[in-house]
Amino acid sequence: MTSPPRNRRVSTGVGKGAKDQTRLRIEKMEAEREERRRLMQERKLERAAEEERNIAAGNPGDVDFIGLVKKWRQEHANDALPLVSGQSQPKICVSVRKRPISDKERKRKDHDSVTCYHPAVWVHNAKLKVDGITKYLDHSSFCFDYAFNEESSTEDVYRHCTLPLIEFTCSGKGGRATVFAYGQTGSGKTYTMNGIEAMVAEDIFHLLKNQNGPNLNDTMVLVSFFEIYGGRIQDLLNKRERLKVLEDGKGEVVVTGLREFEAGSPEDLLEYIESAQKKRTTHATEANDTSSRSHAICQIVLRDKETQSLKGKLSLVDLAGSERGSDTKSHNRQRRTESSEINTSLLALKECIRALGGSSKHVPYRASKLTLILKDCFTSSLARTTMIATVSPGGSSADHTINTLRYADRIKEKKMSDLKKQKIASKSNKVLSPTRPGKKEETMDDFDILSHSLVDEEDEFYDSDGNDAEDIAQLHRTVQSLFEEEESLLNLHMSIIQENAELLTEEGKLLQTVQNDAVVDYDIDAYANRLGSILDRKTYLIAALKDKLSSFRNQLKQEEELSKKVTSLGY
Numbered sequence: 001m002t003s004p005p006r007n008r009r010v011s012t013g014v015g016k017g018a019k020d021q022t023r024l025r026i027e028k029m030e031a032e033r034e035e036r037r038r039l040m041q042e043r044k045l046e047r048a049a050e051e052e053r054n055i056a057a058g059n060p061g062d063v064d065f066i067g068l069v070k071k072w073r074q075e076h077a078n079d080a081l082p083l084v085s086g087q088s089q090p091k092i093c094v095s096v097r098k099r100p101i102s103d104k105e106r107k108r109k110d111h112d113s114v115t116c117y118h119p120a121v122w123v124h125n126a127k128l129k130v131d132g133i134t135k136y137l138d139h140s141s142f143c144f145d146y147a148f149n150e151e152s153s154t155e156d157v158y159r160h161c162t163l164p165l166i167e168f169t170c171s172g173k174g175g176r177a178t179v180f181a182y183g184q185t186g187s188g189k190t191y192t193m194n195g196i197e198a199m200v201a202e203d204i205f206h207l208l209k210n211q212n213g214p215n216l217n218d219t220m221v222l223v224s225f226f227e228i229y230g231g232r233i234q235d236l237l238n239k240r241e242r243l244k245v246l247e248d249g250k251g252e253v254v255v256t257g258l259r260e261f262e263a264g265s266p267e268d269l270l271e272y273i274e275s276a277q278k279k280r281t282t283h284a285t286e287a288n289d290t291s292s293r294s295h296a297i298c299q300i301v302l303r304d305k306e307t308q309s310l311k312g313k314l315s316l317v318d319l320a321g322s323e324r325g326s327d328t329k330s331h332n333r334q335r336r337t338e339s340s341e342i343n344t345s346l347l348a349l350k351e352c353i354r355a356l357g358g359s360s361k362h363v364p365y366r367a368s369k370l371t372l373i374l375k376d377c378f379t380s381s382l383a384r385t386t387m388i389a390t391v392s393p394g395g396s397s398a399d400h401t402i403n404t405l406r407y408a409d410r411i412k413e414k415k416m417s418d419l420k421k422q423k424i425a426s427k428s429n430k431v432l433s434p435t436r437p438g439k440k441e442e443t444m445d446d447f448d449i450l451s452h453s454l455v456d457e458e459d460e461f462y463d464s465d466g467n468d469a470e471d472i473a474q475l476h477r478t479v480q481s482l483f484e485e486e487e488s489l490l491n492l493h494m495s496i497i498q499e500n501a502e503l504l505t506e507e508g509k510l511l512q513t514v515q516n517d518a519v520v521d522y523d524i525d526a527y528a529n530r531l532g533s534i535l536d537r538k539t540y541l542i543a544a545l546k547d548k549l550s551s552f553r554n555q556l557k558q559e560e561e562l563s564k565k566v567t568s569l570g571y
């Protein structure tokens, strides 16, 4: 047997098979790649077609997020409960109204990220996974007395949340009812409140005409309208006259100088309201071209025609936008202090309403002018409150929307019934009442509200940690005292100008006593003494004004430094 030459390659069956298999594998991979390409192309075309459909339907936002929200809504469509009217009105009613997506949001390609399935409100926050490509939604939900979606009318909101308060006010028992509209700027507070005011005007007169209790023969309808802007109270029905709020020895709070007008008909009442609204202080913010930066308070008081005694009082409060100072287009001091004042009063308001509900014993109504003025609405045993929190649907507002819902949620801490909770939680991937990142999860049941200082509240409001919150709280305190100092500086300046004018007149007369042609004999000592005392008084007045000015400047400096510090923290 001869052995094969060493360099001759022997073809074995195994080698040929491996080559075939490799070729097959390559062919399979190519086919798979081809299929993937085809599917990707198909998906791309589908996506483009879906985007076109979305645009045609007025939703030009991110097609993937829109799709995820749509899918979520289909899966949860049965969660919504019908709105039932005629329910017994709770002492505090907290509801949420979502407005339709606006043209401005459409132009920005913002997508609808809020779902109101009464009584729950869901925010679907658009997120990217760590790979930076995969999109997903972070769902948060809250439960309220009522959740109104973009299709709900202002009349729906009014019928469920305000009409019971009008009936309560008109019952003649001296009830105090307050309706607040709260929310991010541009979310629909004024839109909702304007509509409500028109219906209130109609219904008050309708009730007083037709009911058995107090009626138009024995009851006067009086209206006043003022705003609180940057710590100042201004009468919108009396040439923006500056007003003062005082608490007398008996604890009665009076807005001195506020004009009240008697309205004889719904049209009359609305005319007063509309003329006041035109005079509100507004500024442009990123979110709204004419953002209301003041709290507007319309008070309708029913009084006995003979005794003038109070039969009922309704306050309709359109709160200033709750967005942070950083959202304002301008960062000057006035805008900054404005925002700070707004935030302080909103924090105090939340605590005061909670106290009304019995969940908090601390009623910090003196913490802001807004809450001081509304003191009887929080402390009277005959008080009812409705809070309408308005939210924007846009995904870019999701964080603000969560803040608004969290604020409204904390007012009442309403819990979903176990049934509803189960129904929603079983289909969701998020806990109710979300907690802040980095904070231990709080269960509202054991949350000790009494330990909550305003600083804790500010901490939550700003979603920040303790030290930052202390800085923010310090800034708010400085801004508050800045308002007081400003008021007091202006008052002093005014009174000094007046006294100087009187002194000037006296000086003129004094000079005449020695200079007049008719005077031949005069007492130069008396002249010199009197002139001396006038000059002393003038020196004293100038020194007092300079002192006041220097203290005010120090406050301005302090505010500026604190504001820089807080801004550097990213607020």
Ligand SMILES: Nc1ncnc2c1ncn2[C@@H]1O[C@H](COP(=O)(O)OP(=O)(O)OP(=O)(O)O)[C@@H](O)[C@H]1O
Residues within 6 Å of the ligand: 098, 099, 100, 102, 183, 184, 185, 186, 187, 188, 189, 190, 191, 192, 288, 290, 291, 292, 293, 319, 320, 321, 322, 390
């Ligand atoms: N439910 C709604 N339906 C239709 N349009 C709405 C609705 N709510 C608000 N809008 C519109 O959205 C815009 C902003 O609303 P609005 O001025 O009421 O906001 P706001 O919360 O009062 O803002 P700000 O605090 O800045 O005053 C307005 O053009 C208003 O007409």
